Amino acid sequence: MTNIKKYLITILTTLVALFSFCLCIQLELMFRIDKKISKEDLAVENLAKFASIEELEKKLMEDPTNYLISIRLAQIYESLNDFKKANEFYNNALRISLRSNLSLYYYSLFCAKYDLTALSSSLAEELSGNNKKNIKYRAKIYCAIGDSFTRQKQFEASNKAYKIAYKYAKSLNDLSLQQEIKEKYVDSYLKLADENIENKDIVHAIANLKNALRIKESPYAKYRLGLIYSDINKQKAEKFIFEAFKENPFIVNPYIYNSILENLINKAQDEENYNSHKYYSMKLKRYKKILSKIYVFKDDILIGNSKLVHSKKFLSKEDKHYLNFDIKNNSKEKIEQLYLEVEIFVNKRKFILNKKIFTHAHCLKVNETIENVKILLPDDADFHNIAENSATIKYWAKKSVKGPWVLIKIDTLNF
Numbered sequence: 001m002t003n004i005k006k007y008l009i010t011i012l013t014t015l016v017a018l019f020s021f022c023l024c025i026q027l028e029l030m031f032r033i034d035k036k037i038s039k040e041d042l043a044v045e046n047l048a049k050f051a052s053i054e055e056l057e058k059k060l061m062e063d064p065t066n067y068l069i070s071i072r073l074a075q076i077y078e079s080l081n082d083f084k085k086a087n088e089f090y091n092n093a094l095r096i097s098l099r100s101n102l103s104l105y106y107y108s109l110f111c112a113k114y115d116l117t118a119l120s121s122s123l124a125e126e127l128s129g130n131n132k133k134n135i136k137y138r139a140k141i142y143c144a145i146g147d148s149f150t151r152q153k154q155f156e157a158s159n160k161a162y163k164i165a166y167k168y169a170k171s172l173n174d175l176s177l178q179q180e181i182k183e184k185y186v187d188s189y190l191k192l193a194d195e196n197i198e199n200k201d202i203v204h205a206i207a208n209l210k211n212a213l214r215i216k217e218s219p220y221a222k223y224r225l226g227l228i229y230s231d232i233n234k235q236k237a238e239k240f241i242f243e244a245f246k247e248n249p250f251i252v253n254p255y256i257y258n259s260i261l262e263n264l265i266n267k268a269q270d271e272e273n274y275n276s277h278k279y280y281s282m283k284l285k286r287y288k289k290i291l292s293k294i295y296v297f298k299d300d301i302l303i304g305n306s307k308l309v310h311s312k313k314f315l316s317k318e319d320k321h322y323l324n325f326d327i328k329n330n331s332k333e334k335i336e337q338l339y340l341e342v343e344i345f346v347n348k349r350k351f352i353l354n355k356k357i358f359t360h361a362h363c364l365k366v367n368e369t370i371e372n373v374k375i376l377l378p379d380d381a382d383f384h385n386i387a388e389n390s391a392t393i394k395y396w397a398k399k400s401v402k403g404p405w406v407l408i409k410i411d412t413l414n415f
Contacts, residue, residue, distance in 0.1 A: 053077075067097035071106050078110060086110060101127050105137040112144035115152060117161075120145050132172060139168035143181050146188065155195050159188040166215075186212045190220060202228060219247035230256070234264055242283075250402055254291055261287065292333040296397045296406040300331040301338070303395050303409040305371075321377040323353065323393075323413075328369040335364040339398050341405060342375065344413070346391035351378060 053076060060069045074089035090107040097103045104123050111120035124141040127134050142165035149158035162185040169178040189212035196205035206228060212221040226241035238260050245252045261284040268276035291297075304326045311320055323342060329335050335358055342353040353375050358364050395409040 065096055067093040067100065067103055070096065071103060074106070074110070078113075083114060099126060101129070101134055101137065105141065108141045109144050112141065112148050115148045117145050117148050117157075120148075135168050136172055136174065136177065139165045139172070139177060139181065141165075142168065143184065146184060150184075150188065150191070155188060155192040159185070159192055162188050182216060186216045186218055186221075189215075190218070190224070193221075193224060197224075197228070202232075217247070219244040219251055222247070223251055227256070230260060234260055234267070238264060238280075245287075249290070249294060250400075250404060254295060257287065258284070289333075292331065293336065294400045294403055296338075296399055296403075296408065297331070298406075298408075300329075301335075301397055301408050302328040302330045303411065304328070306393055306411045306413055308377075308391075308413050309374075323375045323377060324372050325395075326369060326371045327357065327364070327373050329364040329366055332366060334366055335399065337399060338364070339401070340375075341396040343394040343396070344377075344391060345393070346413070353377070 053073065056069055056073050056076070060066065060073065063069065070089045070093035074086045074093065077085035077089060087110070090103070090110055093103040094100075094107060104126050108120045108123035111117070111123065120141060124138055124145075127137055142161050146158045146161035146165060149155070149161055162181060165181045166178075166185045169181045172178065189208045193205045193208040193212070196202070196208060206225065209221045209225045209228075212218055213225075222240045223244035226237045226239075226244060229237035229240060238257075241252060241257050241260065245257065261280055264280045265277060265284065268274075268280060306323070306325045309322050309324050311322070323344070337359055338357045340353075340355050340357050342355075344351045344353070355375050357373065364370065391413040393409075393411045393413055394407060395411070396405040397408050398405050
C-alpha cells in the first residue's frame with residue numbers, strides 16, 4: 001500500500017513538472033513572437049527615414065526578400081496619395097513575406113482607409129495567433145473599418161465593426177486605445193439612433209440610445225431619450241433631460257425642459273396630486289434659479305452709450321483708442337460673472353474684442369448700472385477720418401466659460 005502511494009505521488013509530481021515545463025516554453029515562445037513583431041514594427045517606422053524613394057527601391061532590388069522595405073515604400077506612396085503604387089508595394093510585401101501578420105496588418109489598414117472594407121476584414125481574419133500584439137492589430141483594423149463605414153454613413157455596419165474592435169480592445173491593458181474605440185462605439189449608437197428617428201423608427205431609436213448608455217454614461221444619449229419620451233411619457237422625459245442637464249446643462253434646450261415641467265405641474269394640479277405638484281413646482285423654481293446663473297436671456301442685459309474715445313499716454317506720441325459703454329443688469333438676479341465679446345465693423349474690417357466684465361468678487365446687482373465700461377482697442381484699428389455713425393458694433397454675452405454666446409445688442413458707434 002505504501003509503495004502504491006509513493007508511485008502515485010511520483011506520477012503526480014512528474015505531471016506537474018511536465019506541465020510547468022510546457023507552460024514556460026509556451027510563454028517564452030509568446031514573448032519571442034511579441035518581441036519579434038515589436039522589432040518588425042519598429043523597423044518599419046525607422047527604416048530609411050531619410051532615404052528617398054529611389055534609394056529604397058534600389059535597396060529592395062538588392063534585397064528582394066526584405067518585405068519591410070516594401071511596406072515602407074507603400075506607406076510613402078500612400079502619404080503621397082498614390083493609391084496604385086501603394087497597393088502594388090503592399091501586395092508585394094504580402095507575397096514576399098508569405099502573408100506575415102505585419103504585412104497583413106498594414107495592408108488591412110490601407111484597405112479600410114480607402115473604404116475597401118470587405119478586403120480589410122478578410123485580411124484581418126488571416127492574422128494568426130492570439131498574442132497581445134495581434135489582438136491589438138485586430139482592434140485597430142476593425143476600428144478603421146468602423147471609421148470607413150461612418151464616412152459612408154452606413155451606421156449599422158460601423159456599429160458592428162466598432163463592437164468587434166471594442167471586444168478586442170477590452171482584452172488589452174491599453175486604456176488609451178480602449179477609450180478611443182469606446183467613444184466611437186458609443187457615437188455609432190447615437191448616429192444609428194438619429195437615423196432611426198429620421199425614419200420614424202422610435203422603438204429602435206430608444207433601444208440604440210439605451211445601448212449607448214450601457215457602454216458609457218452620455219448626456220447626449222440621455223437628452224435624446226428625453227426628447228423622444230417628451231411625446232410619449234412626460235415623466236420619463238423629465239427624468240432623462242434632468243440627468244443630461246446635470247452632466248452638461250448647455251446641451252439642453254431650456255425652453256423644452258421648462259415646458260415639460262410646466263406640463264407635469266398642470267397635470268398634477270388637474271389630478272389633485274399635491275405631492276407631484278409640489279415636487280415639480282420646486283424643481284422648476286430651482287431650475288430657473290440655475291438658468292439665471294449660467295444663461296443670458298433676452299433683455300437680461302442692457303447696453304447703452306456706445307462710443308469711441310482716445311487718450312494719449314504720458315510721454316507717448318501714440319493715441320490709445322477705447323470702446324466705452326454703459327451696462328445695466330435688467331434681470332431679476334445679480335450677475336456674478338459676465339463675459340463679453342464685441343465685434344466692431346469699420347472700414348470693411350472686423351475687430352473682435354473679448355473681456356471678462358464681472359467676477360464673483362465684483363458682481364452686478366439687480367437694476368444696477370455701471371457707466372463707462374472701457375475696453376482697449378487693438379493698435380492696428382484704423383478709426384481715423386471716419387464719418388459719424390459709419391461703424392457698427394455687436395455685443396455678445398455669456399455667464400459661463402462653457403456657455404453659449406447670446407447676441408444682446410447691435411449698435412452704432414459715436415465718435
